[in-house]
Amino acid sequence: MSLRETHCAEQLTGARSLASELVNPASFLQLVEAARDKTRVSGLTHNFYRYPARVSPKFVRAAIEMFTEPGDIVYDPFMGGGTSLVEAIALGRHAVGTDISSLATFVSEAKTKILSDRQLSALSDWAESLAESVNIRKPAPTWAEYEAAGYHKHLGSSFTWRLRKAIEQALGSAISLPPTQEVFARCVVLRTAQWALDGRKQLPTVDEFRNALIDYAFEMLAGARELKSAVETHVEKIPQAICINRAVEGLERTRLFAAKKPRLVLTSPPYPGVHVLYHRWQVDGRKETAAPFWIANKLDGSGASYYTLGDRQATDNWTYFEGLQRSLSSVAQICSDETTIIQVVAFSDPKRQLQRYLEVAEDAGLEELSLSSLVDDEDGRLWRTIPNRKWHAGQMGNIPSSQEVVLFHRRRRGQKPPTS
Ligand SMILES: C[S@@+](CC[C@H](N)C(=O)[O-])C[C@H]1O[C@@H](n2cnc3c(N)ncnc32)[C@H](O)[C@@H]1O
Numbered sequence: 195m196s197l198r199e200t201h202c203a204e205q206l207t208g209a210r211s212l213a214s215e216l217v218n219p220a221s222f223l224q225l226v227e228a229a230r231d232k233t234r235v236s237g238l239t240h241n242f243y244r245y246p247a248r249v250s251p252k253f254v255r256a257a258i259e260m261f262t263e264p265g266d267i268v269y270d271p272f273m274g275g276g277t278s279l280v281e282a283i284a285l286g287r288h289a290v291g292t293d294i295s296s297l298a299t300f301v302s303e304a305k306t307k308i309l310s311d312r313q314l315s316a317l318s319d320w321a322e323s324l325a326e327s328v329n330i331r332k333p334a335p336t337w338a339e340y341e342a343a344g345y346h347k348h349l350g351s352s353f354t355w356r357l358r359k360a361i362e363q364a365l366g367s368a369i370s371l372p373p374t375q376e377v378f379a380r381c382v383v384l385r386t387a388q389w390a391l392d393g394r395k396q397l398p399t400v401d402e403f404r405n406a407l408i409d410y411a412f413e414m415l416a417g418a419r420e421l422k423s424a425v426e427t428h429v430e431k432i433p434q435a436i437c438i439n440r441a442v443e444g445l446e447r448t449r450l451f452a453a454k455k456p457r458l459v460l461t462s463p464p465y466p467g468v469h470v471l472y473h474r475w476q477v478d479g480r481k482e483t484a485a486p487f488w489i490a491n492k493l494d495g496s497g498a499s500y501y502t503l504g505d506r507q508a509t510d511n512w513t514y515f516e517g518l519q520r521s522l523s524s525v526a527q528i529c530s531d532e533t534t535i536i537q538v539v540a541f542s543d544p545k546r547q548l549q550r551y552l553e554v555a556e557d558a559g560l561e562e563l564s565l566s567s568l569v570d571d572e573d574g575r576l577w578r579t580i581p582n583r584k585w586h587a588g589q590m591g592n593i594p595s596s597q598e599v600v601l602f603h604r605r606r607r608g609q610k611p612p613t614s
Pocket of ligand 1: 245246247248249271272273274275276277278292293294295298440441442443461462463464465472500501502503521
């Protein structure tokens with residue numbers, strides 16, 4: 195089935211055209227190529243964690259370069275693992291992100307923190323010391339409160355207990371560091387534990403875990419150095435990214451963008467009808483564990499629908515679209531007329547849900563920009579396929595490869611200014 199057969203919301207006829215607003219429409223081709231690029235995620239701090247459904251850094255970079263200048267604000271309302279924030283600061287833009295998940299906020303903070311040379315060198319010493327820290331014959335510290343609260347569920351079987359002990363030992367060494375370094379070190383443990391446990395048919399041995407821990411630590415230090423040097427090439431000194439653990443809804447009632455509006459909103463919200471497990475890993479078959487929150491020293495306590503804008507069981511995705519409307523309405527209110535709003539979205543049922551999605555965006559005060567003459571997709575939108583990504587769609591079973599659409603909006607002209 196071709197892309198053209200599967201997506202087909204209404205064509206964008208008579209819509210405001212993006213091409214007419216671009217200084218150099220030919221350069222849009224680079225953005226299209228970046229959107230369709232299929233190489234693996236790499237570079238900077240992007241591999242600090244494999245956040246589910248992360249967007250392509252290449253596409254994010256091309257969008258930031260095309261729609262902003264150094265010193266502008268890039269805002270990601272659903273920041274997840276912080277891909278857009280990392281690229282924004284690397285390009286000398288101010289970066290702001292919000293996410294309802296404390297795990298997403300932890301990961302985004304760890305990925306965007308610019309460490310000093312002294313901190314990097316202390317972390318290098320810590321990475322060297324890991325060979326001694328993880329040893330199955332030595333005792334491990336315990337995390338009684340997390341254990342009592344159920345964060346260790348499914349980590350006590352005859353297959354998993356050794357790895358849990360190795361994680362406890364690695365965390366024990368991370369918490370001996372000063373706070374900023376501890377965040378980086380916890381993220382190293384998080385990345386290694388994700389590799390070791392999440393979705394694995396065969397678990398690694400403790401020796402393999404220790405080796406991977408050391409490799410990840412040095413690889414992530416190299417990424418942190420790469421980000422630091424990218425940030426330091428810019429004339430204007432960009433402060434640390436702002437990563438806020440909160441919902442988008444109601445953001446217009448805060449002072450966050452009171453002094454300056456974002457120039458670009460670049461985001462990938464949860465997808466309607468597509469079940470993505472943002473807050474759990476799967477161990478021992480498909481048993482879910484909240485261990486990532488324990489490793490990040492964060493609290494969870496919320497079910498899957500909390501992170502996906504609603505209940506995936508509801509056949510009409512009613513809860514999802516209600517939540518989306520509230521979120522996009524807040525986004526519209528913190529933007530100026532010059533803000534470009536780019537959303538990357540996938541659907542379990544594109545025919546039905548894209549149309550609804552667009553109506554919701556319109557009701558929230560956004561106006562879609564047509565890409566006709568910029569892209570060859572018949573409906574005047576930019577589509578991309580992602581190979582090898584199998585999602586479980588709520589009502590449809592497994593969809594073999596996923597399709598995403600990249601939507602471009604502006605605040606509707608004449609929209610009321612933010613109320614606060
Ligand atoms: C598709 S992911 C974003 C992935 C991200 N673009 C990346 O590259 O890592 C969607 C995110 O939206 C967050 N989320 C869900 N509902 C939210 C809300 N009401 N406000 C803010 N974030 C929310 C989820 O926790 C999840 O991290």
